[in-house]
Amino acid sequence: MVLICDSEISERALALREKILKLGCPCAVSKISEISEYLPLKLIVTFYDQFDNVRRTPYDNIFVIALGKGFVNSALNAVNAVDEDDLVLSMKKYLYKESGITSKRMFSFGVVEPKNNIFFSKYFVEVYGKRFVLTSVEYLIFKYLTAFAGTKYYFEPEKIAKFCYDNRKLGMEIVSNKISVHINHINEKIKKSNGKPFIKAKRFLGYRAKIID
Numbered sequence: 001m002v003l004i005c006d007s008e009i010s011e012r013a014l015a016l017r018e019k020i021l022k023l024g025c026p027c028a029v030s031k032i033s034e035i036s037e038y039l040p041l042k043l044i045v046t047f048y049d050q051f052d053n054v055r056r057t058p059y060d061n062i063f064v065i066a067l068g069k070g071f072v073n074s075a076l077n078a079v080n081a082v083d084e085d086d087l088v089l090s091m092k093k094y095l096y097k098e099s100g101i102t103s104k105r106m107f108s109f110g111v112v113e114p115k116n117n118i119f120f121s122k123y124f125v126e127v128y129g130k131r132f133v134l135t136s137v138e139y140l141i142f143k144y145l146t147a148f149a150g151t152k153y154y155f156e157p158e159k160i161a162k163f164c165y166d167n168r169k170l171g172m173e174i175v176s177n178k179i180s181v182h183i184n185h186i187n188e189k190i191k192k193s194n195g196k197p198f199i200k201a202k203r204f205l206g207y208r209a210k211i212i213d
Contacts, residue, residue: 001025001026001027001041001042001043001095001143001144001147001148001163002020002025002026002027002028002041002042002043002044002045002091002095002163003027003028003029003030003035003038003041003043003044003045004016004017004020004027004028004029004030004044004045004046005029005030005031005032005035005044005045005046005050005054006029006031006032006046006047006050007031007032007050007053008031009029009030009031012047013029013047014029016045016067016084017029019084020045020091021140023088024120024122024139024140024143025091025095025140025143026140026141026143026144026147026163026164027163028162028163032046032050032053032054032057035054035057035059038159038162038163039059040148040151040153041059041062042062042063042095042098042147043062043063043064043065043091043094043095043098044059044062044063044064044065045064045065045067045087045091046064046065046066046067047066047067047068048066048067048068048069048070048072048080049068051064051066051070051072051078055076055078060076060077061077062077063077063078063094063098064076064077064078064079065078065079065080065081065087065090065091065094066078066079066080066081067081067083067084067087068080068081068082069082079094118146120143125139125142127190127198128190128193130190130193132189132190134186134189135182135185137164137165137178137182138182138185138186140163140164140165141160141164141179141182141183141186142186142199142209144160144163144164145160145199145207145208145209146209148208148209149208149209149210149211150211151208153208154202154205154206154207154208155206155207155208156176156205156206157175157176157177157179157180157206157207158175158176159206160179160206160207161175161176161178161179164179165178165179183199183201183207186198186199187199198210
């Protein structure tokens with residue numbers, strides 16, 4: 001749901017991605033010229049020296065955080081983060097606000113996502129009132145898909161992999177197969193208590209998460 005943009009696939013962007021992934025937030029890296037390939041997005045993170053280039057693209061509706069010392073006009077649907085600690089705070093503030101999460105629904109060890117009534121913890125998730133322990137990759141996939149629950153979007157395994165998996169180590173086809181296996185595991189865990197899958201698959205389109213009533 002978060003895209004780090006630079007003029008090229010740079011080492012600074014890849015290093016920042018690893019830190020964001022460790023926070024449990026799905027994240028991909030892209031050239032500024034290729035943003036369209038990663039839509040839909042919740043948030044764009046770029047570096048201060050590339051901020052103007054990002055804002056010259058046709059994606060003004062996507063909120064941007066510019067990392068680095070400098071001034072960013074808030075009228076541009078953006079804010080500035082002076083360092084990585086400030087970036088993390090800005091990301092949480094915006095993503096929670098964008099999801100409709102209030103301070104009353106935030107806890108020291110997790111957060112309730114009110115749109116689909118899922119509790120996200122650093123260690124587990126709760127769905128249908130039941131607790132499930134997911135692997136690190138399963139957690140990222142689950143969080144990525146639920147971020148767009150209730151929308152029209154289906155996500156191909158290749159796109160999910162770009163946000164939730166280190167695809168530099170394996171071929172994309174192999175990673176895509178792994179994503180499908182992970183989604184099957186997520187559904188199997190949830191089906192044991194609820195009797196039906198949470199993530200739906202549609203041939204030729206991909207996967208989407210459902211809204212919990």
